[in-house]
Amino acid sequence: MNLPLITRAEENNEKIAIITDEGAFTYQDLLQISSRMATSLLKNVQDLKEQRVAFLIPPGFEYVATQWGIWRAGGIAVPLCISHPRPELEYVITNSGAAIIIAHPNFEDILRLIATEQNLRFILTSETLPDHVGRLPEIDITRRALILYTSGTTGKPKGVVTTHQNIQAQVTSLTTAWEWTSSDRILHILPLHHIHGIINVLTCALWAGAECQMLSKFDAETVWNRICDGGLTLFMAVPTIYVKLIAAWKTTSSDRQKSMTAGCGKMRLMVSGSAALPVQVLEKWQSISGHFLLERYGMTEIGMALSNPLHGQRYSGYVGEPLPQVEVRLVDESGEIVPPGTPGEIQIKGPGVFLEYWQNPQATAKAFQDSWFCTGDIAVVENGNYRILGRMSVDIIKTGGYKVSALEIEEVLTTHPDIQECAVVGVADPEWGERVCAALVLQPQRQLKLESFRGWAKEQLAVYKIPTKILIVEELPRNAMGKVTKPTVVELFRASSVFN
Numbered sequence: 001m002n003l004p005l006i007t008r009a010e011e012n013n014e015k016i017a018i019i020t021d022e023g024a025f026t027y028q029d030l031l032q033i034s035s036r037m038a039t040s041l042l043k044n045v046q047d048l049k050e051q052r053v054a055f056l057i058p059p060g061f062e063y064v065a066t067q068w069g070i071w072r073a074g075g076i077a078v079p080l081c082i083s084h085p086r087p088e089l090e091y092v093i094t095n096s097g098a099a100i101i102i103a104h105p106n107f108e109d110i111l112r113l114i115a116t117e118q119n120l121r122f123i124l125t126s127e128t129l130p131d132h133v134g135r136l137p138e139i140d141i142t143r144r145a146l147i148l149y150t151s152g153t154t155g156k157p158k159g160v161v162t163t164h165q166n167i168q169a170q171v172t173s174l175t176t177a178w179e180w181t182s183s184d185r186i187l188h189i190l191p192l193h194h195i196h197g198i199i200n201v202l203t204c205a206l207w208a209g210a211e212c213q214m215l216s217k218f219d220a221e222t223v224w225n226r227i228c229d230g231g232l233t234l235f236m237a238v239p240t241i242y243v244k245l246i247a248a249w250k251t252t253s254s255d256r257q258k259s260m261t262a263g264c265g266k267m268r269l270m271v272s273g274s275a276a277l278p279v280q281v282l283e284k285w286q287s288i289s290g291h292f293l294l295e296r297y298g299m300t301e302i303g304m305a306l307s308n309p310l311h312g313q314r315y316s317g318y319v320g321e322p323l324p325q326v327e328v329r330l331v332d333e334s335g336e337i338v339p340p341g342t343p344g345e346i347q348i349k350g351p352g353v354f355l356e357y358w359q360n361p362q363a364t365a366k367a368f369q370d371s372w373f374c375t376g377d378i379a380v381v382e383n384g385n386y387r388i389l390g391r392m393s394v395d396i397i398k399t400g401g402y403k404v405s406a407l408e409i410e411e412v413l414t415t416h417p418d419i420q421e422c423a424v425v426g427v428a429d430p431e432w433g434e435r436v437c438a439a440l441v442l443q444p445q446r447q448l449k450l451e452s453f454r455g456w457a458k459e460q461l462a463v464y465k466i467p468t469k470i471l472i473v474e475e476l477p478r479n480a481m482g483k484v485t486k487p488t489v490v491e492l493f494r495a496s497s498v499f500n
């Protein structure tokens with residue numbers, strides 16, 4: 001039996017699946033190229049049997065055909081992030097135990113080196129695919145499909161493993177709630193190593209038989225051009241993207257503003273998520289576009305859990321109610337369910353909840369309480385609607401929709417020869433949600449400028465993890481136990497002139 005995603009695609013054969021700068025690709029193209037990719041991956045075996053295949057390909061048709069090719073060959077897809085420097089790519093490749101790396105020629109230099117060092121099979125997307133399709137294995141939907149790396153409060157990022165069944169549950173929940181159909185056309189502008197871009201946009205679109213227009217990278221003007229063209233029905237983004245689109249709208253002529261507004265008016269739904277949507281952004285966007293953004297809440301480990309309704313009243317500052325197939329409860333510190341109006345930790349159950357952290361049974365066990373997944377987010381229910389109050393750990397920072405670990409960044413920063421110790425915090429910011437900020441204690445008689453510091457950090461960390469503000473301090477604020485008091489560090493930034 002084929003994977004349901006494939007069977008559904010076969011029903012949409014002639015329809016356009018993907019549009020990129022290179023042209024339009026039908027579902028048939030996707031099926032054909034992914035089956036040839038699967039044939040190439042299989043080489044002399046009948047089934048990859050959950051071998052991990054790491055791939056680094058810019059957004060576009062090749063990305064999708066490769067992801068499907070890996071699935072159809074029985075492998076686990078491990079998407080790499082195009083903005084990651086070598087140490088982070090290496091970490092994901094090593095931690096996932098990838099046996100094969102697939103790279104777009106843009107990334108050949110860096111990835112071929114890693115593949116050679118680790119003795120992994122290396123495939124370039126520019127290589128000619130076999131012109132025949134071999135016998136592809138049958139894939140049971142309970143098999144592992146995807147590993148996405150996500151930051152936690154401890155240690156390095158963890159690999160979140162989802163099965164085909166988990167993905168199917170995440171996708172059917174959303175396509176049902178938001179009434180996706182094959183007539184939908186969505187513009188894809190989100191990263192393709194993160195759940196929002198992979199599941200909510202790409203896979204939902206392809207599951208529904210819809211059209212997914214992919215931009216190779218985000219650019220506010222290009223997005224507005226596409227919106228003005230008027231063919232889109234859906235748009236999904238993180239709050240930071242809406243802030244950037246608003247900024248671009250403000251600086252353009254009134255004629256163009258009118259056409260931007262008209263383009264938005266042709267869409268049926270615009271969604272925000274992955275970070276808190278500030279009420280001012282929601283209101284400004286409403287005045288520009290006429291859309292009251294639908295805010296939803298979710299997480300790599302669980303898919304989407306809470307959503308404002310497609311039809312009916314949406315409330316600003318709230319993330320609505322549980323989505324189909326998702327059970328949600330709020331519990332206090334002793335694990336007891338809290339009454340409405342009392343804040344508690346969000347815990348989730350349902351078929352969309354991930355299988356495990358990759359080869360980390362301890363972390364997996366710790367993340368569940370009585371088979372409920374503990375999100376680490378605090379919420380309260382008011383008039384039947386969930387409102388997110390924040391995270392249980394100050395060490396998780398949400399910047400531009402990316403989840404980053406303060407501890408992971410601190411570990412890297414302390415390897416800088418001029419830095420003695422440091423504390424990394426997220427400071428509230430209207431554009432980024434939170435900005436990554438670092439208070440640094442320097443080695444005696446040393447100086448450090450933001451620019452040179454950032455230049456150094458770029459070699460070690462993904463761009464979105466690099467502190468954008470630094471503050472040199474004599475010592476870090478600590479409590480009686482000697483633990484750094486992060487809220488005081490946040491205050492230091494708020495009070496200082498570096499934060500303007």
Ligand code: AMP
Binds near residue numbers: 196295299300403
């Ligand atoms: P990720 O796994 O990278 O998608 O990050 C998931 C985290 O993003 C959640 O645990 C929340 O802390 C945060 N998050 C997602 N959606 C929202 C939202 N609508 N409002 C506030 N925080 C959100």
